[in-house]
Amino acid sequence: MLAPILVICALAIVVWVVGAPLRGGPRAADEEVVAERERLEAAREAKYREIRELELDHRTGKLSDEDFRALDRQLRGEAVVIQRELDRLD
């Protein structure tokens, strides 16, 4: 006797939880800008990580000075480009 009541309760909870966003009415999506921002931010984080690791590699003797300077400048240049695009979004 208890079981059917519990089943109905479960069904009600599920419908309520799952249906909540639909009751708020459909919204227009402006994902494109948000998606682009996320992409750029992820790229910037990755670039920073690369710069840091390059420095660590250089300091632990895995890169010669000229190689490091050239690559570091290149990476920082790429980071600047990303930052500029991010600024343009604002």
Added chain:
Amino acid sequence: MDPARKRTVRLVVALTAAVLLVGALAVTSFSASSEARTPKQLADAQPGERYQLTGRVQKGTYVRRGDLHTFRIQERTGGVSVPVSYRGSVPDPFREGREVIVTVTKDASGTFVGERDSLITKCPSKFTKDQQS
């Protein structure tokens, strides 16, 4: 050598290595393998050839003398059975009536001699409903 050519060379080398590996695998696997057979199919077994024999241990046939185990292996559904003699580790689930796999070679007397430590017993109880096999 310009970069594009270098890349082509590397690609060709890598692909050749891959083809060679696959070729080696294929060739050696056919020569190193042992045929899987059931007792019925061992009627035309060649002496000296290795076979992977699958079947049930026939009830009432298991005898152990020291580290020599002799038993008969029967078709899963009953019927034809062949004699097997085996030395080596016997897995914990081994029982008469259970399905086993063992690598054997036919000897002159017609008995199938099991390769050492090649006896495997199929676990009977996990994932099947009945416990009484």
Added chain:
Amino acid sequence: MAVLGRALIYLALAVAVYGIVAALVGARRGRADLVESARRSVYALAGLTVAAFAILEIAFLRSDFSFSVVASHSSTTTPPFYQATAAWSSQEGSLLLWLLMLSLWSSLVLFLTRRHLRDVVPYATAVLLGFAAFFAALLAFFESPFAQVAVAPPEGAGLNPLLRHPSMMIHPPMLYSGYTLFAIPFAFGVAALIRRRVDADWIAATRRFALAAWLFLGAGIILGARWSYAELGWGGYWAWDPVENASLLPWLTGTAFIHSIMLQEKRGMLKMWNASLVLATGTLCILGTFLVRSGILDSIHAFGASTLGVPFIALIAVMVAGSIALVVSRRDALRSEHRLDSLLSREAMFVANNLVLVGLAFVVFWGTFFPLIAEALTGERQTLGPPWFDRYTVPLALVLVLLSGIGPVIAWRRATWRNARRAFLVPVASGLVTAAACLAFGLGESPFSVVMFALGAFVIGTVAQEFWRGAGARRAMAGEAPPRAVVTLVRRNRRRYGGYIVHLGVALLFMGVAASSAFQDERDVRMSPGDRTRIGDYTVTFAKSTADIELRGGRLENIKFGARLVVERDGGETFTTVTERRYFPSMNPALGPIGRFFEGEATSEIGLQAGLLRDFWAAYQPDQESIRAVVDRLDERMEGKPADQQVRAMANLTAFLRDRPPPATFRLIASPLVSWIWIGSLVVFSGGLLALWPAPDAARRRATARAAARVAQDLSRA
């Protein structure tokens, strides 16, 4: 309650199907509310599955034998821990556990990405719910854990005593965690491909899940190996059994994936390779799940054909076809941004590492499925044994260890000869010194082991050097004293140093494998009490025969026959170890009350003395024939007698046999460095955990601040 459980499963299936539709429609029509609703369906699914699993567990713990699975896998005499874990020793319970884990991880990843990746997440949701719907459908229509028996039996069949070991009970949840966690990167990979958004973000979102999957799957595999070594009577830890291999395959491709995504994150390379790898890994996980239950391959784990074969094969076919279609149709989006600059570079080492791992996976795959391949090509089933596998995996493993040493030390993009010389001097020296030492100690009879040890020393050398130089760099950059420098170094570079620790663990593990395979001493010997024999550098005396019964709740649970061995190592310590065989009764009512103990399951208790440098291993197998006559007579006398009389009779029997022990065969093994395998695995696990651990936000901000400042400087100058 079983009815409620059934209903919850049907509800779960319905929610999953709704979620798929909502996610897809929401994605196509740009309806964020539908996508949000789909996300909530995953949460709801998790809740429903937790509830269903709880019902099942409660039934097991209460020994509710009206549940068919409880009756066939548990009993009132099973200890509580094993009653709880028996839930997943059944086909139905294990499928429910799979679904539970899938829904929990899916909820987690969707919660973490609720505001990101908005164009990719809906499709990933649909894929994950697709898997969930598949398993829910299996549970609803084919293998229900909530099936009931018409009349509840008074006692259950009990858990197979072979499974009564903590490792064996944790092994399935670990494996399932691994399999289900790999579903996350698979789903996001599929979604990214569908949307042609194959740059770094989908990887960044799922990287931790891939690493966690790899960790759990590896743990499950090692637990299985450890159980095999410590509990089974054959003394080995790996048999190249099809089901073992099936869990190894996604682990190998997963390892390759973890490495190659680093390359995509850094250099935008290997995009198509990564996409293919992650799709292959997910497919191999489903294949592994399927293989255990299918019975299509002869294996110690294969439990006979089941009804689930066809649905699984259909799912795998869909996954393979879909993956190929996706990758091929998106190949222009998957072009690499950069190419390999030089073969002497870390990129090249990563590529080589991937090739070796995929090569290994291919070898294992070929060997495992060879019976089916041969049958398709020649009409006859052929099988391959461990020697064939070893022939190919051993050289590949050696190359893998070598690469794991070179990779961390060599620089990105290109390494100069001068650099390389400076970097490799110490590690190569340690490798050569180790090789020389091995040869001096007479280990030259196994060249493979000498090479593995030399390579292991090489890897350890590179890891130590990396820590040393990294600490030195921190001293130069921040003026920290050495101990603190190491700590902050590791804290700020968890992925890198966690990875180094993993390589260290792998080197230890392989050295253990090499030594224990090449220099093992194994013998089968018949002994009677008082006999003495030699194995390796141990002298073993069969001191005493033991026989005993174990009672639980006044009833006979098992009887044990064993041997106490006194073992003396040359020039070293003496210890005592006991090895036994335990006999559990069969439930077959046709058997006699005493005799049924010898027709049920038997387990071996291994007399194991594990040490840092060597293991002593002993297993005992008494001759049952000699006691058969006694047992048969006892059966006749005890037929129909009350339980306590049977217990007394059994106690008398064991006392009798203690004085007149049956002849027995012992398997004795003296094996060096086996413990290094388990220690190495622990090191790998810790390293992986470290790499997985997220840095607290403050530390992350501090770490990026300098780089950001320099870039800002450049920006203002420009």
